Amino acid sequence: MRIAMVIEAWKPICGGGQVVAYEVCKRLSKNYDCKIDLFVMNLEGYTGPEVEKRNENFRIIHVGKKKKWKFKDRLIWLIEVFFTLLKENKKSDYEIIYAHSNLPGIIAKLTSFILKVPSVYHVHGSGVRVINEMYNETLAGKIIYFLEDILQTKIKYNLEITVDRDFLNFENVNEPVYIPNGVDHSNFKAKSKKNKKTFNILFVGRLHPQKGLKILIDASRDLKNLFEKKNVRIIIVGDGPQRSELCSMVCEYGLEEIFEFRGEKRGSDLIEEYVNADLFILPSLYEGFPLTVLEAWAAKLPVLVSDVGDLPYVIKDGENGFLFKGGSSADLKKKISRILEMDTSSLSQIAEKSYRKLVDEYTWDKIVPRIYEELKRVR
The missing domain is CATH 3.40.50.2000 (Glycogen Phosphorylase B;)
Structure with a gap:
């Protein structure tokens, strides 16, 4: 052919x-x-x-x-x-x-x-x-x-x-x-989350209005005290036309100690970001079937994503991941708060279920x- x-x-x-x-x-x-x-x-x-x-x-x-x-x-x-x-x-x-x-x-x-x-x-x-x-x-x-x-x-x-x-x-x-x-899951090797000093929330993607990062920053402003108590860090991996605007929002809301913009990463450097994270987040306004979710699953990482595109079909809230209402910073705030109160064992069980689904259906x-x-x- x-x-x-x-x-x-x-x-x-x-x-x-x-x-x-x-x-x-x-x-x-x-x-x-x-x-x-x-x-x-x-x-x-x-x-x-x-x-x-x-x-x-x-x-x-x-x-x-x-x-x-x-x-x-x-x-x-x-x-x-x-x-x-x-x-x-x-x-x-x-x-x-x-x-x-x-x-x-x-x-x-x-x-x-x-x-x-x-x-x-x-x-x-x-x-x-x-x-x-x-x-x-x-x-x-x-x-x-x-x-x-x-x-x-x-x-x-x-x-x-x-x-x-x-x-x-x-x-x-x-x-x-x-x-x-x-996704090719063979390159991802999950790491132990024991004795970690921070809880790292990871976003991977283009810094573009589609990805809904303003919603995440808005929700984080109201969660600042909880983030400081739980030692939460939000790692942003990627680049794009919205970077300057997003950085300005973070500074305006006093979230510089929480957000970290690490630029675009690929290959082993990107995989390292996944395996060092505790939660993957994708607050997009629209998606198809984002590869980043599959990559997070490959790293045995629980995911919190908006209910857009194919995501509500593949993720059962609280079972193999978490869903929030797309475009709603209020709902996102509730879901993040709920996740931060969960124990490590419960999050690991959810991540394991998503990994098994990946291996069975999405290689x-x-x-x-x-x-x-x-x-x-x-x-």
């Missing part, structure tokens, strides 16, 4: 969508002998070769001149990747055009029409219901809302994959197939075969 896969952001940007694209490409190329070209943006900060050959069947092609992660540059890149893909097709004769949301859906539809091959669209999370609220109904918010709605629900693809069961309830010209994300060795079967069906 010869596949042209398209995703916008790539190194130095690395979020859940990028990890999914890479893991799917790696396993399809190795385990099923698929020939895959992954087309990505050539972003400022990336210093590697234009074409990365990952194995005999898998290449990553950084398209165009160096660009910033700005909307104008992204639109220019769409034109560049369109012509680059058609050029590469003369040598590779692609059988499937596979795009990851959002804007690459345009490329998938256009090139599949021209080349007369199936189009696949992989939705990692839909913010259609909250984007206007998140951006306070600005012009940018209206444009993003319009594009997401069109690309995710109004354009017909041969196959649409979603990681979010809530997305199945949207009015949609497609009939999306639900396939969750996965890449279980997820990628499902994607491959769907690709065979539409080829």
Whole structure:
């Protein structure tokens, strides 16, 4: 099977969508002998070769001149990747055009029409219901809302994959197939939490309005005395456009001794953050199926997350994790207070249940075969 896969952001940007694209490409190329070209943006900060050959069947092609992660540059890149893909097709004769949301859906539809091959669209999370609220109904918010709605629900693809069961309830010209994300849990080794002097709450993700970190800071202001009593530290791992604003909020509320911004981390450094934490938190306004939750489970870490996207389907409150009402700092405050009053043994039991669920259902060795079967069906 010869596949042209398209995703916008790539190194130095690395979020859940990028990890999914890479893991799917790696396993399809190795385990099923698929020939895959992954087309990505050539972003400022990336210093590697234009074409990365990952194995005999898998290449990553950084398209165009160096660009910033700005909307104008992204639109220019769409034109560049369109012509680059058609050029590469003369040598590779692609059988499937596979795009990851959002804007690459345009490329998938256009090139599949021209080349007369199936189009696949992989939705990692839909913010259609909250984007206007998140951006306070600005012009940018209206444009993003319009594009997401069109690309995710109004354009017909041969196959649409979603990681979010809530997305199945949207009015949609497609009939999306639900396939969750996965994780390689073999790299995570949980550490003993005995004799720790601090209780570390960990957030991992992009510092962006979507992630709801203002809600966490608001809740923390009211919990400051409890945090000081319990010696709580909130570790923020990641970077993004909201960093300066979030740091200012922390200072304004006098929470400098509680919050610590550690920047973006990857590989073993990121795993170390997970295994040293006591609780993982994700207060997002919207999500699909966040990889960070699976990574926390792999480190046998209890999780506290908002009830958005696929999370209410996979987490039973108080059983294999904790849920709070998305967007509600009051509910988040209640849940954090409740967790801090629990003993270590109870939290460990919850973390162990989530780890078993991960091993049984959410490893890449279980997820990628499902994607491959769907690709065979539409080829």
